Each structure stands twice: as structure tokens, then as C-alpha cells.
Amino acid sequence: MIHKLNDSVLLDRLAAGDEYALNEIYMLYWQDLFMCAFNVLKDKGACEDIIQDLFLQLWQKRTTIQITTSLRAYLYTAVRYNVFRQIRTGKVRTALFDEAADRMAANTTEFIMAEKDVSKQVARAVAGLPDKCREVYKLSREEQLTHKEIASRLNISTKTVENQLTIALKRVRASLNTVAVIIVTLMAC
Template sequence: MPNKIALRDIQLIDRLKMDDETALSSIYKEYWEQLYMSAYHVLKDSQACEDIIQELFIKLWNNRYSITINVSLKAYLYASIRYEVYRQIRTGTVRGDIYDDVLERIHTPAAYDNIEYKELTEQVSSIVNTLPDKCREVYKLSREECLSHKEIASQLNISTKTVENHLTKALRQLRTSIGSVFLLQILFLFIKK
């Protein structure tokens, strides 16, 4: 026997298929804010997130007759958000510094105690280890030690412009090496259910 959540999901989807607009409204009211915050956590762009959420609910309504949900409604909606955020990043629809932001979050202390997160950090570390010595050192001081450009410049006895150049080079190499599949894995970790 399905649990209450699963039964409620089935009932909401059945109501959608019967053109019940209040079912869509119920789904919207229950999940809009959570979905928005999940997308915003990655994109940091209010308008893009609002557009993504609006488009999701339009698609949900337009595809109501053919929709088949094999998981919970919540999991279905979050997966839809993940893929749309990924598509927007991949196509360049949103800011280009998303990669940099995601890469920075990998190095911040967080409650990511799962195997996927550890694998991703290992992959980033392996890419960082291929960087030229000075570039790698600047990157690690910036991302792992959280030093400012000025602090790094002082510590390494180089100009802040040189620090910026090394970081730009490191981030460019990471973006190139990461590829879209890796970015999708990262998004699955950062967009929470």
C-alpha cells in the first residue's frame, strides 16, 4: 500500500489529468519556494530562477495527459529543475561565472559527507595537480586556504595582478577539464531535495 505522500502524489497527478487547475495550484503552492531556492542556490539569478520555475509548471500543465511519474512528485520536480539549470549553464543562458562559483563551493567546508562529493573533490584535486607549480600554489592558497588576492601576493612576493592571472588560468583549465557531465554531477549534489 502506498504511503500518504505517494498516494497524495498519485491523486494530484490524476486530478491534473482531469484538467483540475486546483491540483496544479496545490503543487505550485507546496513546491514553488523550495524549487526556486534550489535553483537560486546554483544560479544566483532571481529572474532566471523565476523563469525556470514558471516554465516547469507550464510544462507540467501542458504535458498533464502524458505525464508518468515513477518516483515521488517532489523528486520529479527537483530532477526537472536540475536538468533545466544544467541546460541553462551548458547553453550559456546564465552567467558564465557559475563554473567558478560551483568550483569554489567544492572547497568550502560543508556537510557533503557522501561518496559522490568525495569523488568530485578528488577529480578537481587531480585536475589542480596538473597545473603549473605557481598556478597550482595560487589556486590552493585562494580556494583551500581562503586567502585574498592581496594576501597571496604578499605571501608569494608577486603582484595581485599575477595572482589574478594565475587564478584565471587555473579556473579556465578546470572549466575545460570538467566538461558538462562533471558539471551535471556537481549540480545533482548542490541542488537539494
């Protein structure tokens, strides 16, 4: 099918309930979106489900959806988000991670660069922590002190140490999860 309408017209018609607009968007983007997901997941069924769900949600939210970027960018972002969510929830085959490990081993230069990126991300995450939280994290992870030793050194309770460390680790892990998913995605392309 030849794409005759621009994205803003398609979105306007979609919002008005025009099924032809949805079909036009689907025909225009589904194959590239599928390949984007497949390059990472390597699971045809999972990728088909992601694309189907994306277009179903697009139709269901047609009257309320606010696309501030291009339609293409919106769709690709939605696919990447759903791929990352599948990876995070463990619905993807473990072979994906085995394959990523093999690629990293084969591409040591890329792996070293990725490792540096992860280290920088950890450093940025730690630098962004509140002062006390950062101090507790560094004493725990860099100086290998126990919770009791940290509490004694900082003159705070061990419960406060535990709470601050929980906050720090949660933020660092969240930062690493994003980086790890991006690295796996980049390695798959």
C-alpha cells in the same frame, strides 16, 4: 494553503484538467524548487523562469505525463535538468563559475575529492569505449602520439584514427559534462 490531497490524487485530478490540482501542486512545491535552482544559478529571474516553465509544461502535458517516481522527485529532477541545461547553453552568468572556482580553492579537500571523482569518471568512460577506440584514445592522450603515429602503429588510416578519437572524446566529454555540473551543484549547496 494546506495540502489536503496526496500526490496521486493530485496527479489524477491534474490529468482530468482540474486547475485547483495544479494550484495545489504549485503552492506545495514552488518555493523549494525555486531555492533548489537559486542555490546553483544565483539568478532570481532565471530561476523564476525555470519554475514557471516547469509548471506550464506540467499543465500542458497533464494528460500524457507518466510519473514513475514521486511527484516531488519528478519535479526536483525536472528543475535540476533545466538548471543544467541553462548552464550548458551558457545562459547563466559567468560569476557562477568564478564562485565555484573560489569555493573549490577554499575547500581543497573537497576539490581533491572532486578531482578524484572526475578522474574516476574519465577512467570509467575510457574503459567503456570499444577496444579500438580505447586504444586510439590512450595512444593519443596518454602516450601523446600524433594521428599519423597512431595510424602507423595500429596499421589503420589516419582518417580512422580521427574518427575513433572523435567518438572517444565525445563520450568522455559527455561523461565529464555530467560530472562537472554535479560538482558545481554540490559546491553551491
